[in-house]
Amino acid sequence: MELTFLWTATNFPSVKIGDAPAMNTQPQIINSPTRKIRPNVVVIYHFYPHYRSAVVEALARSEVADFTFVGDDHEYLHSIEPAILSDNVKFRLAPTHLIFKPFMWQWGAIKWAIKPEFDTVIMHAVPHWPCTWIGGILARMMGKRVFFWGHGYLYEPKGFKGLIRRAFYAIPNAHMFYGRIAKVIAIKHGWAPNKLHVIYNSLNTAQQRKIRDESTKDQALEVRRQIFGNDNPVAICTTRLIAIRRLDLLIDSIHTLKQSGHSVNLILVGDGPESERLKKQAQQLGVNVHFEGACYDERRIAQLVMASSVTVAPGKVGLTAMHSMVYGVPVVTHGDASDQMPEWEAIIPDKTGSLFQSGNVQSLSDAILKWTQSQFPDSNTQKECHKIIDRFWNPDFQRQAIENAVLAMDADDLRENRGHI
Helix, strand or coil: CCCCCHHHCCCCCCCCHHHCCCCCCCCCCCCCCCCCCCCEEEEEEEECEHHHHHHHHHHHCCCCCEEEEEEECCCCCCCCCECCCCCCCEEEECCCEEEECCEEECHHHHHHHCCCCCCEEEEECCCCCHHHHHHHHHHHHCCCEEEEEECCCCCCCCHHHHHHHHHHHCCCCEEEECCHHHHHHHHHCCCCHHHEEECCCCCCHHHHHHHHHCCCHHHHHHHHHHHHCCCCCEEEEECCCCHHHCHHHHHHHHHHHHHCCCCCEEEEEECCCCHHHHHHHHHHHCCCEEEEECCCCHHHHHHHHHCCCEEEECCCCCCHHHHHHCCCCCEEEECCHHHCCHHHHHCCECCCEEEECCCCHHHHHHHHHHHCCCCCCCHHHHHHHHHHHHHCCCHHHHHHHHHHHHCCCCCCCCCCCCCCC
16 A cells, blocks of 8 residues: 655645535435444544533444444643543543653553554554654554544644644645635645545533523523622633733723723633732733632533623634634634634634734724623624534534444535635
């Protein structure tokens, strides 16, 4: 078998972000003469974080393929809570070992990738992990179908690092990307569109919808009053309190709004090394900030999000966007595509949120002002937020898209242009 690495390709077509191939809004499982009746699939992760539990459980219930999940029982950096999986999930332990940041070793990734009973291998795609390179290449040499599940290309690969990344992404037969921009970039660099499956990302939307349906606006207002003692609109951000999140910019922007006569409260959910510095900044500027700390209680997170007018992620936005939109709250983040995560693709300007000029306090202040003119998002905004989650960013969509991939079907994509992508 020959692995053709991407840097050897020439005369790639020029593809713009808006030129992504069209796809159905829901993957459909159909008969294919090239697929086996029931693939035996091993999914190899370093560990399964708490936010991955819903899609893992959904795949474990698959009626068209058998899934075994391999990984450690904790994150090797000890920064993310692990998933609690049910007995329905066939989980196999594969310990991880930190070499030095960002390099990790996981012998089980290789061991399980080459086990003969599995015809399909799905690996979490991180180029800093040598075991993924080795396991993926060996599985390909054995004739297995190999998929990489991950962000894919977040920006154009350039220089030596870009060369390494292109070599890494050339290992599998096909990819499972979180977003369409990664697909467009991969097409530009020689990949066939039908081998690039956009599976999006998700949280436990079934649980979140239930909590949402049981909640009322009066309850949300009461939570706001309990925290702040007033009815002013609220901005919220659920994230690790680290410098790259640019929460200092958020506090500066709310201070700017206050100086112009528009008062906005702020909730920060999370913990991290920037906590004390941000508290000091808020105190010096007189910005009303509630530091909730780390929280993994979904009902409490739901209370805080639904008590808010807008979610603001001044740095990169990830699953924070999904966490907000499922509860009907729009999201503001910066519009620099080269410095974003795939989940920002769910933001449709003026419908599910706004984009501001990266690093610009006034631009961020203007975006926050737009969504805090009233206490809560209006019904149309809530519906748009719910709609985008219900159509794409949920475990059921992910399960169907992954099933289609392992059944050897061509990748689908969206039929309509959505917002800025």
